[in-house]
Amino acid sequence: MSVESVLELIATQTAAGKATRKGDQDGVDELVAQALADGAAPSDVLDALVKGMGVVGDQFAAGKAFVPNMLLAARAMSKGMAHLKPYFSSGEVKRKGTFVVGTVFGDLHDIGKNLVAMTVEGNGWEVIDLGVDVKPEAFAAAVAEHPGAVVGLSALLTTTMVNMEKIIQTVRAAHPDTKVIVGGAPITQGFADQIGASGYAPNPAGAVELLASLAA
Amino acid sequence: MQSRERVVAALNHQTPDTVPVDFGATAVTGMHCRMVAELRRHYGLADKPVRVTDPFQMLGEVDPELQEVIGVDCVPVPSPKNFFGISELEVHEQVTPWGQTVLIAKDIDLTPAADGDVYVHGAGDTNYPPSARMPNQGGFFFDAIERRGEVEDDDDLDVADNLAEFGPLSQADMDYIVAGAKAARATGKAVVLGIPGAGLGDIAYVPGACLPDPKGIRNIADWYMSILTRPEYIEEVFRRQIDIALANVERLWQSVGEDADVAYICGTDFGTQDSQFCSVDTFNELWLPHYQRLTNWIHQHTPWKTMKHSCGCIVPLIPSLIEAGFDILNPVQVNAKGMDPTWLKATYGDQVTFWGGGVDTQRVLPYATPAEIREHVLQQIEIFGAGGGFVFDAVHNVQANVPVANVVAVIDTLREIRGL
Numbered sequence: 148m149s150v151e152s153v154l155e156l157i158a159t160q161t162a163a164g165k166a167t168r169k170g171d172q173d174g175v176d177e178l179v180a181q182a183l184a185d186g187a188a189p190s191d192v193l194d195a196l197v198k199g200m201g202v203v204g205d206q207f208a209a210g211k212a213f214v215p216n217m218l219l220a221a222r223a224m225s226k227g228m229a230h231l232k233p234y235f236s237s238g239e240v241k242r243k244g245t246f247v248v249g250t251v252f253g254d255l256h257d258i259g260k261n262l263v264a265m266t267v268e269g270n271g272w273e274v275i276d277l278g279v280d281v282k283p284e285a286f287a288a289a290v291a292e293h294p295g296a297v298v299g300l301s302a303l304l305t306t307t308m309v310n311m312e313k314i315i316q317t318v319r320a321a322h323p324d325t326k327v328i329v330g331g332a333p334i335t336q337g338f339a340d341q342i343g344a345s346g347y348a349p350n351p352a353g354a355v356e357l358l359a360s361l362a363a
Numbered sequence: 364m365q366s367r368e369r370v371v372a373a374l375n376h377q378t379p380d381t382v383p384v385d386f387g388a389t390a391v392t393g394m395h396c397r398m399v400a401e402l403r404r405h406y407g408l409a410d411k412p413v414r415v416t417d418p419f420q421m422l423g424e425v426d427p428e429l430q431e432v433i434g435v436d437c438v439p440v441p442s443p444k445n446f447f448g449i450s451e452l453e454v455h456e457q458v459t460p461w462g463q464t465v466l467i468a469k470d471i472d473l474t475p476a477a478d479g480d481v482y483v484h485g486a487g488d489t490n491y492p493p494s495a496r497m498p499n500q501g502g503f504f505f506d507a508i509e510r511r512g513e514v515e516d517d518d519d520l521d522v523a524d525n526l527a528e529f530g531p532l533s534q535a536d537m538d539y540i541v542a543g544a545k546a547a548r549a550t551g552k553a554v555v556l557g558i559p560g561a562g563l564g565d566i567a568y569v570p571g572a573c574l575p576d577p578k579g580i581r582n583i584a585d586w587y588m589s590i591l592t593r594p595e596y597i598e599e600v601f602r603r604q605i606d607i608a609l610a611n612v613e614r615l616w617q618s619v620g621e622d623a624d625v626a627y628i629c630g631t632d633f634g635t636q637d638s639q640f641c642s643v644d645t646f647n648e649l650w651l652p653h654y655q656r657l658t659n660w661i662h663q664h665t666p667w668k669t670m671k672h673s674c675g676c677i678v679p680l681i682p683s684l685i686e687a688g689f690d691i692l693n694p695v696q697v698n699a700k701g702m703d704p705t706w707l708k709a710t711y712g713d714q715v716t717f718w719g720g721g722v723d724t725q726r727v728l729p730y731a732t733p734a735e736i737r738e739h740v741l742q743q744i745e746i747f748g749a750g751g752g753f754v755f756d757a758v759h760n761v762q763a764n765v766p767v768a769n770v771v772a773v774i775d776t777l778r779e780i781r782g783l
Contacts, residue, residue, distance in 0.1 A: 164588075164591075207638070210637070210638045210639075213638065213639060213640055213641050213642060213645075214587050214635070214640050214641075215587045215588050215590050215591045215640070215641065216591065218584050218587055218588050219588050219591060219592070222588070251501075252498065252500050252501045253498050253500060253501020253502045253503075254498075254501070254502075255496065255498065255502075255506035256506070258583060258584065258587075261584065280498045280502075282500070304762070305724065305725055305729050305762055305764075305765075306501075306503050306762050306763055306764050307501055309764070310501050332635070332636040332725070333725045333726070335726065349636070349637060350637070
């Protein structure tokens with residue numbers, strides 16, 4: 148198989164959520180290893196993963212793929228991304244930026260946050276996932292460690308979405324120009340504006356677009 | 364009309380004398396314990412520790428005095444065990460992280476751990492790691508702790524592991540339920556009976572918070588992915604779950620009989636804010652036949668109406684939910700994509716009862732002014748209430764930090780309409 152065909156297959160299998168070999172079909176794990184062994188440029192491999200995640204992300208945003216599809220695709224993408232880690236470390240492949248993401252304090256829900264984190268990572272960003280129930284100080288500390296990072300806040304609950312404002316204030320008190328984007332079921336653009344967020348996205352594909360516009 | 368008559372008329376799609384109201388008949392139509400205390404205070408009822416009826420969500424009992432104020436028409440049959448598999452037969456006073464004294468199941472200890480958070484153990488068994496956690500800062504209820512990662516090797520899978528929490532009701536539990544149903548019937552209100560173990564793939568239950576040491580597919584992401592990658596396994600879990608539930612339902616019907624009016628079946632959420640958790644095809648293949656086995660039996664043998672809860676945008680799934688044999692849909696999340704009240708009522712109003720949708724708890728109740736809330740409530744009742752097929756309830760439980768004046772606006776609007 149030509150390198151181009153393998154790259155094409157990486158994108159297809161990522162979108163389909165095929166992480167590892169099953170039956171006689173290779174998963175993204177094997178395909179990425181093969182592509183790199185065959186001399187594919189790591190940046191082209193990343194592009195293939197990005198393309199695959201883009202396909203499923205768009206389908207999800209259009210209501211044609213669902214949470215399980217997204218989780219499977221993200222898992223496949225992560226398997227492929229693991230092979231690219233050395234190239235990121237050496238600087239051979241450049242990240243688009245750093246995205247510090249977490250579910251706000253008081254809130255233990257992480258499916259939405261994880262989907263965004265994995266989709267953003269699959270779009271070529273370095274993702275620092277702080278987990279759930281994350282206190283304002285932890286977000287500020289992560290930005291100190293990763294200067295210029297964009298911060299993403301997630302909340303599922305009406306009782307915890309109100310905690311976003313305090314986090315934005317704490318982060319910006321220490322790092323005034325930090326861009327903070329918000330999302331989660333109860334969040335609206337109006338709420339995002341009201342608490343001084345830099346942006347709001349209703350789904351993972353939207354978060355990727357938003358990050359691209361903020362990074363531009 | 365008396366309360367029960369009013370609800371039954373609405374469920375039969377006949378116009379009741381006034382809009383029937385539920386607050387507190389299920390664990391998805393209730394109020395947080397802090398809100399119950401605040402409402403009791405507002406309406407001049409004696410200050411007393413609120414009884415926590417669902418410790419997972421920290422829901423408070425909408426007690427008879429508050430029912431009277433609100434004009435509640437529906438009551439629950441209390442369950443002998445809670446979400447954590449802990450007995451509800453005895454309670455003790457505990458103080459919540461927000462400083463409220465409550466009455467809660469005796470084997471639940473709300474004392475914060477060293478890290479400041481509050482933990483509960485499955486079945487109260489402290490020999491195993493905790494099964495749920497309530498964050499001390501900003502938390503108002505528990506969430507399940509995932510104690511299992513993804514299942515790496517399918518050879519390790521045994522369907523029985525995902526059925527560990529389901530089984531025949533003990534005679535003691537049955538007696539408790541029967542006594543509770545009798546007492547509930549004596550109130551003259553419509554009675555809602557929860558069907559044990561009929562929630563198919565309810566993600567809140569998947570981590571097995573009621574079990575000391577859950578096994579099987581217990582990781583939330585793993586469960587969701589398994590819907591696509593291990594459909595045979597999931598289907599077998601559902602099939603055996605419904606086998607168990609059917610045996611329990613037969614016994615419940617023999618013992619509870621017409622002391623109940625509504626059978627609350629399943630709380631699995633199929634909707635997200637703007638989409639679904641699975642395709643219609645997946646629902647029809649995996650869920651629908653098993654729901655049907657249960658609802659068919661209930662409809663053939665009992666007068667009970669069957670109730671299904673699902674948050675979110677479920678527009679594409681409503682025809683399947685009707686085909687699955689559900690008479691009642693809850694909570695009718697009117698702000699989710701496509702869940703337009705007028706369209707829902709016009710399209711499905713003659714086929715299902717909307718139990719909920721009375722006030723949008725996500726974007727209206729916490730944030731609007733009392734005057735706006737009054738208008739909203741009046742509008743929802745006008746749309747959903749026409750010709751019956753509607754029981755007023757907020758979209759899901761009323762949460763802890765909603766301004767009490769806003770909830771009072773809902774209650775006072777209902778009182779005004781109903782001449783209380």
